[in-house]
Amino acid sequence: MEIKNWYVIGIMSGTSLDGVDLAYVKISRNSGYDFELLQTESLEYSELWKNKLQGAFTISGEKLTELDAEYGIFLADQVRKFIAKRNIKKVDFLASHGHTIFHDPQKNYTLQIGSGAHLAARSGYKVICDFRVQDVALGGQGAPLVPIGDKLLFGTYDFCLNIGGFANISFDLGSERIAYDICPANIVLNHYTRSRGLDYDDKGQVASQGQINKGLLDELNNLEFYLQQRPKSLGYEFVEEMILPIIENYGLSFKDILRTYNEHIALQIANEIDSKSKILNKDNSTVLITGGGAYNDFMIRRISELSKAEIKLPSNQLIEFKEALIFALLGVLKEQEEINCLKSVTGACMDHSSGVVYGSKLK
Structure with missing residues (x-):
């Protein structure tokens, strides 16, 4: 099999509000998959962003929609700074987990904010995100995805x-x-x-x-x-x-x-x-x-x-960037429409390739 490489920036924000993890990785496929962590950075949230994300659980639908867009723009700005500071030349796409606000698969919903459309438009890169929603729609827990x-x-x-x-x-x-x-x-x-x-x-x-x-x-x-x-x-x-x-x-x-x-x-x-x-x-x-x-x-x-x-x-x-690395891999699998979500893990009705793609033709 011909070796194929992808250069991806994985973006991860955990529920503990530690901050945003950015991992620029090289994913290689030959007989199996391998990786190199090329550049990494963990960005602490400001008190303002900590408060916004912590309080998002209780705000109105209108305010949450506004925050979704605002957070997508925030992520894009962090990615652009990361790319410039690290002098990164080649990026095939961004793979973003977003930040989880609601997750109750028993009631058939999960929500990770960080609008993929805004992230793609502001950064100028293709974005693959919303990895959990399809699994919940297929009867799964939408988690864990790693x-x-x-x-x-x-x-x-x-x-x-x-x-x-x-x-x-x-x-x-x-x-x-x-x-x-x-x-x-x-x-x-x-x-x-x-x-x-x-x-x-x-x-x-x-x-x-x-x-x-x-x-x-x-x-x-x-x-x-x-x-x-x-x-x-x-x-x-x-x-x-x-x-x-x-x-x-x-x-x-x-x-x-x-x-x-x-x-x-x-x-x-x-x-x-x-x-x-x-x-x-x-x-x-x-x-x-x-x-x-x-x-x-x-x-x-x-x-x-x-x-x-x-x-x-x-x-x-x-230790710090494994999840960001794996979301980059989930993006690679989604781009090829390969399985990246396992029914044996989530309880969905089928294995599937989950994620939504934004901005593939913006450049």
């Missing part, structure tokens, strides 16, 4: 675990790729750190000084979501309606909240890894961990202590 990239690019690991706003896992079970959200993660921890003027709990230092509240830990661990069978995914609605009210009922100190919730995350992750390792007959499973939670040394230590698996932490660049 597992196809885990399979094609990181298939040597038994499990791929991402700890971002939510923790999710993917792995091969027989001939199928399986994936699902495990639990809310940084989206809860950062809610409390930001209330104290901290963007996050650096390395889990604050959490390590707290005490576990057994009543809160047990109540969290007994939530019905953890008994549900896959496919399953989580959105901010679950955090707002279920997690935060439970935590608030206990009136704990800041340190004890972080300590208890870190333990909750670690327990849920370790239980998933070890229970699935048994099904796979794996005694020494390997787990690739990426996402912002990989920098939470305290949480990673607790996962290692609670699980029998071997934890693998890659380079900082891959």
Whole structure:
């Protein structure tokens, strides 16, 4: 097979509001797919943008439509600055995740803002985006989408675990790729750190000084979501309606909240890894961990202590930009109309090639 290369900028904004990740990548296809992370940058949100995105959950339809366009223009400006600063010469297209505002597939909807039309028009590049909507329309969860990239690019690991706003896992079970959200993660921890003027709990230092509240830990661990069978995914609605009210009922100190919730995350992750390792007959499973939670040394230590698996932490660049990289791959697959969304992962009625293309003839 002739080797083919694509040069793509993947754009990722996570629910934890850490910022926008930009990854300029080279995706190559020969007998399989390979990648090079050529240039990367993580852009922190200003307080203004943090407030806009955090508050988007509650604003009117008209204001949300306006924000969708405004955010698409914002992303385009960041991409243009990135290209100029890094002196990037060749870009085939942009692949944008957008920023999730609503996600409730049980009610047949999901919404990621960052208008692809405005992003394409303002940047001057073709844009592939809206990767989740078609899957929900086909009866799926619309999430997680990263597992196809885990399979094609990181298939040597038994499990791929991402700890971002939510923790999710993917792995091969027989001939199928399986994936699902495990639990809310940084989206809860950062809610409390930001209330104290901290963007996050650096390395889990604050959490390590707290005490576990057994009543809160047990109540969290007994939530019905953890008994549900896959496919399953989580959105901010679950955090707002279920997690935060439970935590608030206990009136704990800041340190004890972080300590208890870190333990909750670690327990849920370790239980998933070890229970699935048994099904796979794996005694020494390997787990690739990426996402912002990989920098939470305290949480990673607790996962290692609670699980029998071997934890693998890659380079900082891959920890931070794996999702942006994989959305670039999703764009490459969509451009060829190859499958980039797996029914075994999302529960859709069929495997499919998801995404919407804007601006292909603007240049």
